[in-house]
Amino acid sequence: MECVFGLVGDGFALIAADSSAVNSILVHKSNEDKIMVLDSHKLLGASGEAGDRAQFTEYIQKNVHLYQFRNGIPLTTAAAANFTRGELATALRKFCFGQSPYFVNILLAGYDKEVGPSLYYIDYIATLHKLDKGAFGYGSYFSLSMMDRHYRNGMSLEQAIDLVDKCIIEIRSRLVVAPPNFVIKIVDQNGAREYAWRESIPSV
Amino acid sequence: MSIFEYNGSALVAMVGKNCFAIASDRRLGVQLQTVATDFRRIYRIHDKVYIGLSGLATDAQTLYQRLVFRHKLYQLREERDMKPETFASLVSSILYEKRFGPYFCQPVIAGLGDDDQPFICTMDCLGAKELAKDFVVSGSASESLYGACESMYKPDMEPEELFENISQALLASVDRDCLSGWGGHVFLVTPSEVQERTLKGRMD
Amino acid sequence: MSRRYDSRTTIFSPEGRLYQVEYAMEAIGNAGSAIGILATDGVVLVGEKKVTSKLLQTSKSTEKMYKIDDHLACAVAGIMSDANILINTARVQAQRYTFAYQEPMPVEQLVQSLCDTKQGYTQFGGLRPFGVSFLFSGWDSNFGFQLYMSDPSGNYSGWKAAAIGANNQAAQSMLKQDYTEDLGREEAVNLALKVLSKTMDSTSLTSDKLELAEIFLLPSGKVKYQVCSPEGLTKLLLKSGVNQPAAEPSA
Numbered sequence: 001m002e003c004v005f006g007l008v009g010d011g012f013a014l015i016a017a018d019s020s021a022v023n024s025i026l027v028h029k030s031n032e033d034k035i036m037v038l039d040s041h042k043l044l045g046a047s048g049e050a051g052d053r054a055q056f057t058e059y060i061q062k063n064v065h066l067y068q069f070r071n072g073i074p075l076t077t078a079a080a081a082n083f084t085r086g087e088l089a090t091a092l093r094k095f096c097f098g099q100s101p102y103f104v105n106i107l108l109a110g111y112d113k114e115v116g117p118s119l120y121y122i123d124y125i126a127t128l129h130k131l132d133k134g135a136f137g138y139g140s141y142f143s144l145s146m147m148d149r150h151y152r153n154g155m156s157l158e159q160a161i162d163l164v165d166k167c168i169i170e171i172r173s174r175l176v177v178a179p180p181n182f183v184i185k186i187v188d189q190n191g192a193r194e195y196a197w198r199e200s201i202p203s204v
Numbered sequence: 205m206s207i208f209e210y211n212g213s214a215l216v217a218m219v220g221k222n223c224f225a226i227a228s229d230r231r232l233g234v235q236l237q238t239v240a241t242d243f244r245r246i247y248r249i250h251d252k253v254y255i256g257l258s259g260l261a262t263d264a265q266t267l268y269q270r271l272v273f274r275h276k277l278y279q280l281r282e283e284r285d286m287k288p289e290t291f292a293s294l295v296s297s298i299l300y301e302k303r304f305g306p307y308f309c310q311p312v313i314a315g316l317g318d319d320d321q322p323f324i325c326t327m328d329c330l331g332a333k334e335l336a337k338d339f340v341v342s343g344s345a346s347e348s349l350y351g352a353c354e355s356m357y358k359p360d361m362e363p364e365e366l367f368e369n370i371s372q373a374l375l376a377s378v379d380r381d382c383l384s385g386w387g388g389h390v391f392l393v394t395p396s397e398v399q400e401r402t403l404k405g406r407m408d
Numbered sequence: 409m410s411r412r413y414d415s416r417t418t419i420f421s422p423e424g425r426l427y428q429v430e431y432a433m434e435a436i437g438n439a440g441s442a443i444g445i446l447a448t449d450g451v452v453l454v455g456e457k458k459v460t461s462k463l464l465q466t467s468k469s470t471e472k473m474y475k476i477d478d479h480l481a482c483a484v485a486g487i488m489s490d491a492n493i494l495i496n497t498a499r500v501q502a503q504r505y506t507f508a509y510q511e512p513m514p515v516e517q518l519v520q521s522l523c524d525t526k527q528g529y530t531q532f533g534g535l536r537p538f539g540v541s542f543l544f545s546g547w548d549s550n551f552g553f554q555l556y557m558s559d560p561s562g563n564y565s566g567w568k569a570a571a572i573g574a575n576n577q578a579a580q581s582m583l584k585q586d587y588t589e590d591l592g593r594e595e596a597v598n599l600a601l602k603v604l605s606k607t608m609d610s611t612s613l614t615s616d617k618l619e620l621a622e623i624f625l626l627p628s629g630k631v632k633y634q635v636c637s638p639e640g641l642t643k644l645l646l647k648s649g650v651n652q653p654a655a656e657p658s659a
Contacts, residue, residue, distance in 0.1 A: 272503075272506070273503045273507050276477070276506075280475055281496075283469055
C-alpha cells in the first residue's frame, strides 16, 4: 500500500511519499523516510520491496557522490536518471547468484541551472520517462486522478502543496489500508530539502 | 496479458513514391493505467534511417541505446552513414544475440537507400526480418493496423497523400485498441527533407 | 648509459626514469608535427602530413585528425598503427559513457580515461608503451572549448596552445610569444599556419602537405568538427602569406 507521487512546479519539483514500513499485517514504524537526498539538488523517492529500496537508493547515492568526487562536477538530473535506469536494466536480466532484479519504483526529481526543475519516472523494469506529474503504487489511482484534474503548468509552491494535500486526503479516505503519515520533500535552485510531514497519527 | 502488451504500442511504416512515412502512437501505460501521453517510440538513427520500437518500453530503450552505440562507431570508422539494409541486419543480429533471453521488442525500420529508394522492414523479437514493399506494422494494435493498412494503402503515393493515409490508418487502428492511442507521431521522409507531425486523435 | 634498465617498461632506472616511456617520446619527435590552438570561439588543429606521394589512395579522409565523437576530435603525432588502436579505444569509451548517461562525455573525462589506458602500458603487462602523442580538442557544457595534450606516459594537461611531433620545442616557444587570449578562430588558424610553416622541414607549404580541422559551435548550438578541404586550405595559405618558399639560409 505504498504511495509515492511527485510533480513539477514553477522553478521547483517535489516528491511526496508515505512513511510506513510494513511487514504483512504489522506496521514496524510510521516515520520511515523513503525519499533519499541524492546530492545537493536531487531527490530520489522510491517504493517497493523494503530491502531493495534501501539498498538500491543508497547504491545510487554513493555512485552519484563518487562521480562528483572523481570528476569535480555533479551529474545532471538527466544523467543521474539514465544512470539509475541503466543499473536497473542491467540487474533486470541477472538471475545468477550475485544479483537479481531490484523491485523498486523510482521518482527522481532534480534542479539544474540550465534546464530548471525536472521529474523522471523510472519503474522497476527500468522504463524511463520524463514527466510533469507521476505516481506509483495503489495510491497512484487516486493521486494521478487528482493531479489530472487540478495540475497546471508552472504552479506556485503554495498551489502545489495544496494539490499534494488534496491527493493525501483522497488516499487516506479512499484507499483501504491507507498509510497514515507522509513526508514531502522539494528541490529548487536553493537545493534539495525536506519540506513537511503530514502526520495523521503520531509516528512510532 | 502478454509481456509485449505490458506498455501498449502501435507502429506502422508505409512506402510512397521516393519517400516513406513511419508513425506511432503516444501512450505509455502500465497495463491498464496510463502513465504518459507523450512517449516517443520512433527514433532517428540518421537523416535517412528511422527505427520504431514497439513492445516492452524498457527493452525498447535499452535496444535503442545499444543501436546508437553501434551506429556511432560505424559512422566514425566508415566516415559515412549506414544503409537501411545494413542497419536492419545489425538490429537483427543484436536481437538474435539474446536468443534465450530476448528483448521483448518488435522493431520497425524505415529508410531511404543510396538511390533514394524507400526501404521498410519489421522483425520479431528474435530478429527474423520481414521485408515488405508496401507497409509493415507492429505493436499491440498490429491486427487492427494490418486491416486498416491493407484497405487504405495504394502504391506510389505522393508525400502528402502518404501522410494522410498513414495517419488515418494509425488513428483508426488505435481506437480499437485500449492499450495504445492518445494521438500519434508521424515522420514523413523524402530525399530532401524530414517532416515530423503530431496527430490529435481520441484522447483515451 | 644505463642500458641495463631500459629494456623493460616495468622497472625504474636508478635515477628514477622510465626509459621505455622516454624512448617512446623520442619516436614521436621524428613524426609529423601537429599544433593546436584554443580560440575564443573554437579550437584549431593543424597537422603536417609526412606521407605525400601522389600514388597514395587512402580510404580515410584525414591522416592526422580524427573525430572521436560529435563534440571531440584529436590530432595525432607518432606511430600511426598505435594511434589507430588508441583512437578506437577513445571512441568506444565515449560511446560507453553516452550509453550509461545519455549525454556526451565531458572532454576532460575522456582524456583522463584514455590516459589511464596508456598508463597501464607503463606499469604492468610487460608491453611497450604506445608511441603516440595526442592533442585532444572539444567542447562540453561544463568548460566550453578545451585543448589537452597527452603523451605516452599517460600524463595530460590542458593547454591554450600546444605542439607535438617534430620540432615541437621550437613551435611551442613560438606559440608562447605570439599567442594572445582573445584570438578568434580565423586568427588562430593564421597563427597555427605561420608557426607550422616556420618549424616544418620542407621548403614550401602547399595544401597537400597540411591538414586543418576546426571545432566550433553552429548557430543551432550543436558542436561541429570540420576538416578544411584542400582548395580551402590553398586559399587560406595564400591569404596568410605563408606559402612562400623558405628564405635562403644566411651564410
